[in-house]
Amino acid sequence: MSEEVDRTGKDFIRQIIDGDLKSGKVKKIHTRFPPEPNGYLHIGHAKSICLNYGIAKEYGGKFNLRFDDTNPSKEEAEYVESIIEDVRWLGADWEDRLFYASDYFEQLYEWAEQLIKKGKAYVCDLSAEEIREYRGTLTEPGRESPYRNRSVEENLDLFRRMRAGEFPDGAKTLRAKIDMAAPNMNMRDPVMYRILHRKHHRTGNKWCIYPSYDWTHGQSDSIEGITHSLCTLEFEDHRPLYDWFLEQLGIYHPQQIEFARLNISHTVLSKRKLLQLVETGVVSGWDDPRMPTIAGLRRRGYTPEAIWDFCERIGVSKADSLVDIGLLEHCIRDDLNRRALRRMVVLRPLKVIIDNYPDDKVEWLDAVNNPEDESAGTRKIPFSKEVFIERSDFMENPPKKYFRLYPGNEVRLKHAYYITCTDVVKNERGEVVEVHCTYDPESRGGGTPDGRRVRGTLHFVSAKHGVPVEVRLYDTLFTVPDLSNLPEGKDFMDYLNPNSLEVIENALAEPSLSNVKPGEKFQFLRLGYFCVDKDTETLKKPVFNRTVTLKDTWAKIQRKLKKNGG
């Protein structure tokens, strides 16, 4: 205790921050999340948001949301709106500090003139292709542009005329004058401004030259007084360039720290690939419940709490990783287990007729809403002579360890009665269409005075009370875990999972589910967690998305039996 910094268990970034605080390098922590509005946010961005906002909160500091909107040809207002919504939904609070890099265009322009005056930047007439040729390769140094030694006066004049719109797109660029032989490619006279006669979503037609990301990012952080600029690994070798700009300008210097971006198995996390999925119609949109976007996860039924939990569990480091999607699923199960109300829904109904139950009798039985939370209370569920059970809960010739309904076996209908299978009715194709049972009136509520045990408990829906609902079952978007390392000639689109969506249009739900609102979440007993989809309003019937299944021990046993030749 005392002067030792306790770093145990903290990620390396927090350890650095602890050190900076202790040494007095910084007094208050200030972080930011700097998205480019050219697509929807995904779970990888959530990692960054949780890191940046989490740190600001833990250290009593501040957190900014800033759009890095330096490229009007890719960016749209729709994206800034969705991003704002998603960051807010995740619970990160930027208070009154919502900024745009485009807010700094004028300042950036002035700074550019400053560099020109110092002889550290020049207007270059080389075309894009020529710049590439002059840049050299990874192993050979580049050559200096023939325009590199223009006078300050000429550069200033040309740059001002670039701004004034005298030149067409691509005719000229403003470049930093650094070192064409630098082993770090980023230092080989990088482009600071390009001519782009394009309308910007915020500045409109005010500008026809736009600053590059490299020329914008570090200074934006500097302007905002960001103490720790957290970004992903690919910007590590841009850091010397940012340092160079900041030093030439003589302005406040934030500390950049890089961490590894998130990868998750069986999905892709790159805006380019996600855009492709959207544009090719493989998914219904950025918020398709199969998408790893924040909007998709939200529609799928994920909660901000589960996403935060996930981001905390995966940790932060500099090692490339591929996190098992099972961990994400664990997090949402863990959260929903505690808070989701239980309901009964039968996906693929099989009729059960209880022969010794009175024809027109209906009983309303008590059912616990959530065994994990007594305060969730109870509800009434109807029971009658004819009920539906899950087709998979009956087998005429069951394998070993099958505890569900089969001829002669007694099972419990959850919250209701014990029933015993007495007969099976089949159609001409030999398919079971109806099962006959008898019930034990003594077992009302699910237990008997004699205390005898039944191994199986089934969910059910009373036939005459069942409410038709649509249920959408999702699986992973891709069939292989690692989409970053595919065989020669294969593309990630070659591994799309044809069964990533299965729609069940005629499931039957208990009556309490007849009136639900989009976003509401439930556990359907023995099936999984489900979330009411927004289509509920347009389709005029309840539509549920399966967020995640329950853990399925029986499926595991089946797999084992199969493997052992059972």
Next chain:
RNA sequence: UGGGGCGUAGCCAAAUGGCAAGGCAGCGGCCUUUGGAGCCGCCAUCUGGAGGUUCGAGUCCUCCCGCCCCAGCCA
């Protein structure tokens, strides 16, 4: 073959020269009116490899191997 990073269990990830945390997955068992949840136990004689320094090395040194990123007027 230039530069910048990274290698700890099936997957993440701690460790800061003192006897390899934790989580997910997996495997046993208990319990159960959800084959859910919960509970208990097991799961690295070993840190990419080889040498070296040290009483002591995942941590320090040397060499080697492997993987990722950089040649946009994208971010």
